[in-house]
Amino acid sequence: MSAASATPARRDRAQNDALFRYVLRLADTSLVLGQRLGEWIGHAPALEEDLGLANLALDLIGQARLLLSYAAEIEGKGRDEDALAFLRDAPEFLNLTLAEQPNGDFAHTVVRQWLIDAWQIEVYEGLAGSSDTRLAAIAAKALKETRYHYRFSSGWLVRLGDGTAESRARAQQAVDSLWRFTAELFTADEIDERMAAAGIAPQLAAAAERFGRRVAEDLSQATLVRPAQQPYPWHGKRGVHTEHLGHLLGEMQHLQRTYPGVRW
């Protein structure tokens, strides 16, 4: 093969790999957050919230399945959604670091959900007009669910923030402790840039502005204070995670790892 004919093929492979990793980032963020929310089942402060968190988890895992199936097809190595979900180790997961953070108290769960809902709204809105028609269809579908999730999470943010002294203190504590993970949401790396250049993914800079405005409005309505941005060493979307992801996967993957190929 001549060098001239090898170059476009290499470029296509690089583009394909970038798309695979981009879709995995979306899929893993939904999957890991869905798994986290599932930990609340039977433990939420009230039955309605137990049902609510379980419903959020169900939607997120549904979105993850669509995205993982698509990622598996892009990869083209014979893996399927289950192989990607249950047989990868933590460094191969590309979810946002925020998604894997422990549930903490109800305020932590609400703040984490609210931040990711607001992020997903921006990303899915952009992706709904993607040049990749499969991603566009998944995003348009997921967007409807995500807007509904945001109603739940932003509503609770305001109720907790503008609630009792105790609920306000806890909500502020959650915002303070989770804020450091938000820098990752809109920091574009070479994969984000490549996807944006191809018209597949939205430009993160514009999305970050809209996200910032939305979050500031919600915080002010909730009488909460926006913390200063802090430096962050976590890069979940590159596979560099906090210690929490390994424990989450240990539980999520236990059955498939212990009894490979087991079926209901």
Added chain:
Amino acid sequence: MSAAESSVAEQEVWRLLAKVPDPEIPVLSIVDLGIVRYVRSAADGRLHVGITPTYTGCPATAAIRSATRAALDAAGHRDALLEEVLSPPWTSDWVTPVGRAKLEAFGIAPPAAAAAGRTAEPVRCPRCASLSTERISEFGSTPCKAHYVCSACREPFDQFKCI
């Protein structure tokens, strides 16, 4: 098949699918829910039936697919192709007027009729028709329902979510 014949075959399949119940809310058929997107006799001589999920994670999706397949098979449409359609995404606007009436009679408040401004619309109690109702939770016992209570008759009830 002539155009007239294929149209007859399509109508027959629509009638058939109108008898397939939703597994979670069996008072509704999958046609009432608006999840059957098309029935087409294609150039390849086969019937193509398109269905779309209501929610991405709805556990009923697989059950609906197999019930639809079984109904087609039982009616002799073994070579019909069942296709899953994602775009455009399902909306509660696609619940038919018949479906809405059935929901209300069953005790579930139907979704608001039009897409715009629907979150602001008052929800009518399916039991006493009062508009004085209050949302208890955005979520309920299935992905498609929210939880309300009526301030007039004090009965709790499900609302079919507007999405």
